[in-house]
Amino acid sequence: MRxxxxxxxxxxxxxALERMKAERPSQGPNQDFRETTDPSLKYADPNGYPRISMHxxxxxxxxxxxxxxxxxxxxxxxxxxxxxxxxxxxxxxxxAWYGNAxxxxxxxxxxxxxxxxxxxxxxxxxxxxxxxxxxxxxxxxHTxxxxxxFDFTFEDPKAYTKPWSSQLTFKLVRDGVMTExxxxxxxxxxFRERFLHQAPPIPIRR
Numbered sequence: 001m002r003x004x005x006x007x008x009x010x011x012x013x014x015x016a017l018e019r020m021k022a023e024r025p026s027q028g029p030n031q032d033f034r035e036t037t038d039p040s041l042k043y044a045d046p047n048g049y050p051r052i053s054m055h056x057x058x059x060x061x062x063x064x065x066x067x068x069x070x071x072x073x074x075x076x077x078x079x080x081x082x083x084x085x086x087x088x089x090x091x092x093x094x095x096a097w098y099g100n101a102x103x104x105x106x107x108x109x110x111x112x113x114x115x116x117x118x119x120x121x122x123x124x125x126x127x128x129x130x131x132x133x134x135x136x137x138x139x140x141x142h143t144x145x146x147x148x149x150f151d152f153t154f155e156d157p158k159a160y161t162k163p164w165s166s167q168l169t170f171k172l173v174r175d176g177v178m179t180e181x182x183x184x185x186x187x188x189x190x191f192r193e194r195f196l197h198q199a200p201p202i203p204i205r206r
Contacts, residue, residue, distance in 0.1 A: 001050075001124035004151075004165045010128065016159040019129045028126035034196055038127070039120055044185040046097040048121025049114070049136070050152060052077055053168055058178050068103060068110070073178040081112055095132060097121065110140040123154070131158045146172045 003010050012020070024032035026041055039045040046052070053059065057073040068081040079098035086102065087093065093100050093116040100116035119132040135155040143149055148170045155163040186205040192198040 001126075001128050001166050004167055011161040011164055013157075013159055013161055016129050019159075020127050023122075023127035023129075025122075025125060025127045030126075034198075038122070038125070040122075041188060044183070044188060045120065046075070046077060048117065048123070049079065049098045050150070050168065051122055051124050052098070053150070053170075054124060057181065058173055059170075060176070060178065071178070073181055075181060075183050087113070087115060095119075099134075099136065106139075108141060110138075112136075112138040112140065114138070129159055130154075130156045133158060148172070 055074040081101040081103040099114035101114040103112040139151040189200040
């Protein structure tokens, strides 16, 4: 995850900076695959958002009258965006891996406002953290018939000293075919056994 050009560095709070120093991601400058603390690898947790969209696999946006669904090929993940309704009262919001999202159209731009995230996920694969107070606003729009852009604004006072923005850009794949791709803890343990020569701590489903 990188800030948009001209914004400078990501504005980490001291808490977030110490949290990142303590983490051991499986990629990036502080990578340590053997002893990673990445929750998606260590515990097979869902990737969270927007990290799930950074995998080099396909996704679809499916629109109905009341909802837009974002479906990811990677690990059969999905999220629901409720259209044209406000967020529930805070006491009624159940924290979720991919947040609680409401959306509306602003011309040809889809504006998505999301809160209610489980705080243990990372924003990206290099361990940018967040808390349960994370608030993401997305503006999703086409720049041409082949290109879809997600403009993000992140706000989380415990993790970041001020709101900051980033962007993801995707190109259209016309065949629309997505295959089943489910990654389990057994897959992870088999990988570690084969390539890292680690004895599995629990029996592996063969």
